[in-house]
Amino acid sequence: MNALQLSxxxxxxxxxxxxxxxxxxxxxxxxxxxxxxxxxGKSTLLHAIAGVSEGEVHGELHYRDLDLAKTTRRQRAKTxxxxxxxxxxxxxxxxDETVSLxxxxxxxxxxxxxxxxxxxVIDAIETVGxxxxxxxxxxxxxxxxxxxxxxxxxxxxxxxxxxxxxxxPTNHLDIAAQLNVLSLLRKLGSEELDVFAAIHDxxxxxxxxxxxxxxxxxxxxASGPVHDTLTSELxxxxxxxxANLVTNQDSGEQVxxxxxxxxxxxxGS
Amino acid sequence: xxxxxxxxxxxxxxxxxxxxxxxxxxxxAVTIGPAGISATDVWSAILHHLGLAPNPLGExxxxxxxxxxxxxxxxxxxxxxxxxxxxxxMQAVTRNPLADPYLLGLSSGASLGAVAVxxxxxxxxxxVAAFIGALVALGxxxxxxxxxxxxxxxxxxxxxxxxxxxxxxVTSLVIFWTVTxxxxxxxxxxxxxxxxxxxxxxxxxxxxxLIIAGIxxxxxxxxxxxxxxxxxxxxxxxxxVQAARWSLLSASALLTAAMVxxxxxxxxxxxxxxxxxxxxxxxxxxxxxxxxxLLGATFLVWADTAARSLFEPRxxxxxxxxxxxxxxxxxTLLATRRAEx
Numbered sequence: 253m254n255a256l257q258l259s260x261x262x263x264x265x266x267x268x269x270x271x272x273x274x275x276x277x278x279x280x281x282x283x284x285x286x287x288x289x290x291x292x293g294k295s296t297l298l299h300a301i302a303g304v305s306e307g308e309v310h311g312e313l314h315y316r317d318l319d320l321a322k323t324t325r326r327q328r329a330k331t332x333x334x335x336x337x338x339x340x341x342x343x344x345x346x347x348d349e350t351v352s353l354x355x356x357x358x359x360x361x362x363x364x365x366x367x368x369x370x371x372x373v374i375d376a377i378e379t380v381g382x383x384x385x386x387x388x389x390x391x392x393x394x395x396x397x398x399x400x401x402x403x404x405x406x407x408x409x410x411x412x413x414x415x416x417x418x419x420x421p422t423n424h425l426d427i428a429a430q431l432n433v434l435s436l437l438r439k440l441g442s443e444e445l446d447v448f449a450a451i452h453d454x455x456x457x458x459x460x461x462x463x464x465x466x467x468x469x470x471x472x473x474a475s476g477p478v479h480d481t482l483t484s485e486l487x488x489x490x491x492x493x494x495a496n497l498v499t500n501q502d503s504g505e506q507v508x509x510x511x512x513x514x515x516x517x518x519x520g521s
Numbered sequence: 522x523x524x525x526x527x528x529x530x531x532x533x534x535x536x537x538x539x540x541x542x543x544x545x546x547x548x549x550a551v552t553i554g555p556a557g558i559s560a561t562d563v564w565s566a567i568l569h570h571l572g573l574a575p576n577p578l579g580e581x582x583x584x585x586x587x588x589x590x591x592x593x594x595x596x597x598x599x600x601x602x603x604x605x606x607x608x609x610x611m612q613a614v615t616r617n618p619l620a621d622p623y624l625l626g627l628s629s630g631a632s633l634g635a636v637a638v639x640x641x642x643x644x645x646x647x648x649v650a651a652f653i654g655a656l657v658a659l660g661x662x663x664x665x666x667x668x669x670x671x672x673x674x675x676x677x678x679x680x681x682x683x684x685x686x687x688x689x690x691v692t693s694l695v696i697f698w699t700v701t702x703x704x705x706x707x708x709x710x711x712x713x714x715x716x717x718x719x720x721x722x723x724x725x726x727x728x729x730x731l732i733i734a735g736i737x738x739x740x741x742x743x744x745x746x747x748x749x750x751x752x753x754x755x756x757x758x759x760x761x762v763q764a765a766r767w768s769l770l771s772a773s774a775l776l777t778a779a780m781v782x783x784x785x786x787x788x789x790x791x792x793x794x795x796x797x798x799x800x801x802x803x804x805x806x807x808x809x810x811x812x813x814x815l816l817g818a819t820f821l822v823w824a825d826t827a828a829r830s831l832f833e834p835r836x837x838x839x840x841x842x843x844x845x846x847x848x849x850x851x852x853t854l855l856a857t858r859r860a861e862x
Binding site: 304 | 526616618671740741743744746747749750751753754756757758759760761799803804805
């Protein structure tokens with residue numbers, strides 16, 4: 253069954269068209285990666301789906317039975333959660349307080365936190381693997397990049413979304429933290445959640461995601477199962493490099509090897 | 522302080538204690554001054570004017586309590602609460618720790634209005650002129666901030682700075698050109714913040730502002746919390762960011778304009794007090810808002826009492842006192858809290 257369906261979606265920011273006629277269908281209960289060069293419009297597209305776009309959004313945007321363009325802000329926040337790129341605060345909020353923010357769409361502005369909300373917050377913190385009791389009272393500004401990213405993920409999970417959007421969740425993380433976050437996303441995606449994440453590293457997208465949507469200059473140029481879609485021809489063209497798929501001798505997995513395209517046009521295979 | 526941050530019982534107990542502390546502070550502040558008045562006298566006078574007891578004090582002493590000291594102390598409490606609340610709000614909405622209630626050009630606008638009527642000799646109209654001046658400045662700031670599209674925190678701050686600078690320059694020009702002798706002290710007193718002129722009219726102005734704008738703002742804690750990680754993050758939690766920012770800014774500006782119209786621009790309370798309270802409560806607003814209001818009220822009651830009694834018969838503008846008392850208190854708090862964490 254298709255979970256997320258976009259049809260002729262356009263986004264204009266300050267009268268500049270950032271997303272042009274984006275149309276694709278993404279299946280449910282999968283980890284779908286959104287890839288594309290810098291400036292292709294990945295963040296803009298995620299923001300439009302989350303309903304937080306600063307620009308003008310036109311076109312159709314459906315998630316399962318829901319017409320996202322017509323839902324209320326609050327209903328949308330109960331269905332879709334967004335983990336921003338480089339979300340940051342100067343306030344000395346604890347991990348627990350930060351994750352509790354995710355309960356806002358369910359509580360409204362006036363409702364007070366119940367035992368049920370507390371349990372969901374703790375559950376979310378445990379799901380991302382930060383389950384030491386002492387950790388919950390740590391102040392988020394003192395955490396490492398990987399820990400902070402997991403806290404932001406826990407905040408999104410506390411929203412109890414069905415669709416989880418992430419904007420480059422592995423940005424600024426060391427390789428161990430990257431693999432850790434991606435395994436978690438794949439696990440969440442294989443369970444009850446639909447995960448749609450912008451991923452910079454094509455090899456990580458290749459080995460962790462089920463499906464992929466390729467964005468180039470504001471247009472969706474390809475989408476489908478990751479191994480059928482991310483071909484060396486497509487990647488070479490979209491990212492303007494020479495990309496070759498090679499087989500890892502140990503694991504048998506296919507990975508990309510990249511070479512720069514020569515500017516004078518002579519080199520390259 | 523972990524208890525205060527987590528336990529509801531502790532939080533409620535703290536609020537009750539602070540309300541009692543404020544009531545006691547108000548009572549004792551009224552007793553301080555050249556004419557000897559006891560705490561019992563204060564309450565007898567209050568009961569008398571509520572029609573619950575005969576007049577036990579005699580005309581003169583009753584007049585001192587009821588016409589002079591009580592309205593002044595109550596105005597101080599309300600102004601302190603209002604400025605602290607507005608400060609918390611401005612800091613949350615602009616995500617700027619240096620934001621204060623006067624950020625949107627309010628105090629400069631109010632000063633211009635006030636100085637104009639002081640010089641023209643219509644002192645009776647002072648609150649009205651200051652209020653109008655503050656609103657005109659606010660309007661200019663918001664037009665400037667929104668003139669080129671959406672209202673963002675950075676643009677709001679810059680627009681406020683521009684309007685403040687302009688109004689401040691015009692005020693200085695007017696003073697420099699026209700002021701002589703005694704009116705100079707009167708004007709300087711107002712510019713530095715003073716409650717010397719507070720009467721029952723002032724009490725009504727600030728209390729009505731607190732009821733209309735202050736009490737609803739007490740319940741905006743969760744919206745303010747949602748701004749912690751920025752606009753996109755707040756929007757992703759279902760908050761209508763632009764509408765929330767407009768209404769919160771307007772409410773806190775109305776509150777501030779009312780305060781400024783009776784007291785001039787008293788510094789420190791709206792800027793530093795929220796930070797001091799945050800060191801105790803953590804950054805979440807549900808507790809920060811009421812505690813800031815109560816501590817702001819208590820703080821200004823004592824600061825104003827010091828301002829009028831320390832160098833008797835001479836009076837200091839309370840704005841000087843708030844900074845002289847407040848800065849070391851805050852520095853101590855900052856140092857000890859850092860040592861703990």
